[in-house]
Amino acid sequence: MSDTADTKQMAYIAAQAADARVNLEIETEGMTLNIGPQHPATHGTLRIVVRLDGEQVISAEPLMGYMHRGYEKLTEVRTYPQVTTLVNRIDWLGSFANEVPFILAAEQLMEVEAPPRAQWIRTALFEMSRIANVVLFLGDMGVQLGAVTPVFFAFRDREFILNQIEAVTGGRFHPNFDRIGGLKDDLPKGWIDETRGVLKRIRNFCDEIETLVVGNEIFQSRTRNIGVIPADIGLSYGLSGANIRSSGVDWDIRRDGGVGLVHNELDWKVWTHPDGDSFARFWVRLQEVRESCTMIEQILDGIPSGPVMAKVPRIIKVPAGEAYVETENPLGVMGYYVISKGDLTPFRVKIRSASFNNVSITPWLLKGVYVPDVISILASLYFILGDIDR
């Protein structure tokens, strides 16, 4: 090593050391903040460890498992009809939608198909549970941003949808109504007319939210260009549902390969938004509620007559085999991978729930944002803890 090189290198090292020292003196110590597991903004027990520099997030890590209930394992000791009681509780706001993909997978294995009337009612209830779920999100987003009023409107109008679900199934939150080969019961008398009125109320609620929340300038400034998810990043993290549609990806399993439900016989539209920010996620969900209303109205008009239950044996033994069925649930794509060995109980069930993947993007998404935006981004991703932990 020559002398000149040596001095250059020494000067470089000295400069580096001086820089490091200046940084050491100027840089303030960061702060680690545990958001959760008990925190008003996490709707349950999600824990997010954020490293803060002032109010800016350096790194964020979601830690889950505080609500793990072991449903995948529990299904192995339940008979097939009993499993619906468990999976009801995964996404507890839209619980009927949880039953559908499992029942469809079991039907696929048994090679039975529900009668047309059962499929139509199933689709109606599926969309109603979507409304019950997303309506609450539309109100809750306001609460997370500090506006307390919308959530009361959401609870008020969700009540009517829950009443309609209760009228059919007997359960408000955990219907447990779907059966392999059809449904437990037919619709009660007068239900169809009543539901039309309820849908009108939900549409009014959507208009109300549009004027009260979407049109609000503070809401827009808090959500526009906040938490932008580009389409390729979102896809690589496995995002689904409205979260990926608001990044401009036109993908909806209800349209692109749904089995067992009758969405393809209805006239409806998949809503997307090019921006991919929090506002887009809110807006897309708002439009989806309206779209669900349109779908249910068409179902009410076109529901065929006939039985609601196919011929299935009294004691259900599912033939050996494997099936994977996924549906477009309120929170995103939900799939059940069922392996049967020909017993009364499934051999193994793997549940792909949407929120688990939707939350997994948070370390990437929260980097560099401010603490208030952490909350609004988490709220706009819309997860439900039961859906993360299962």
Add this chain to the structure above:
Amino acid sequence: MSVVLADLAYWQETTIRLVVGLIAVLLPAGTLVYLFLFKMMSFMQSRLGPMEAGPYGSLQLLAEVGKFLQKEDIVPQAADRLIFKLAPFVVLISTFLLILVIPAGPDLWFIDVDTGIFLGLAVSSISVIGILMAGWASSSKYSLLGALRATGQLIAYELPMVLAVVGVIIQAGTLNVQEIVMAQATGEIFGFGGIGNPYVITQFVGFLIFLIAVQAELTQPPFDMPVAESELVTGYLTEYSGLRFLMFFIGEFATAAIFSALAATLFLGGWYVPGLEATDNLFNVIGPIILLGKMLLVAFFIFWFRFTYPRFREDQLQQLAWKVLIPLSLVNIVITGVLKVVF
């Protein structure tokens, strides 16, 4: 009040001042909590609010106070005990000092100083110290973040508030609050003296800026970033319980009431209503009621925004103060000064 109390002994006068002062702080605060927080908020959110305690839940307030009194007074283990316990009182002190300067009738006041409005705006900032004390002493990260946000916000919005009042001061030509009321009562609008000259007409820009700044000073939505319950739990209030939380609560709503009364005094003519002579002795009786009515009118707007709007982010909130409100209030002062010279 000074005239009324002229013949009394010192201890009698002090006792009366104490009782009237307590009533003047607690009664409007209670009215605001019941009318707006309990009832108006409920009606806006399509529910009834408290209905069980007393007719239409009117005794709910007492029930709430009783509930807070029963609760355990928890001090976190790592807290700075003395400062933690003192903080609520410091916040309340600022509220009590603020009511001193507001007159409720031609002879009804606590103190009548020539720099009244200056004193009032100065003491209103004491609460910042209390909030900072609470946030620091709680030894909780949420509290600290909340307290720092509150401090930044209160300092930022103090400026537009003061500058908005400057317009009124220029127009009235005095810092004395009583004389500002008198100037509004005896003033004329282009030679028409029928309704006096409430400054909300000429100083409407100042009035709007004052209302926005008051909203921010009270840390209410859309400016409630310091206590944002969805992210900071409740900011600097997080670790407080029982009586001390109640103190903060009273402080918040009493300050809301008193700032509303101040706005009513400065911009809506205070205890005066058109139709009577400003020096009429009747105003010593109905003055407080008129002031309460005007205060409720101003508070209605404050709470209306509170229940409707989502909250600003911290940087947006500072931008609004420094880039919009302060330049606007400066322009308002310039225009007011020019017009004062012209007319």
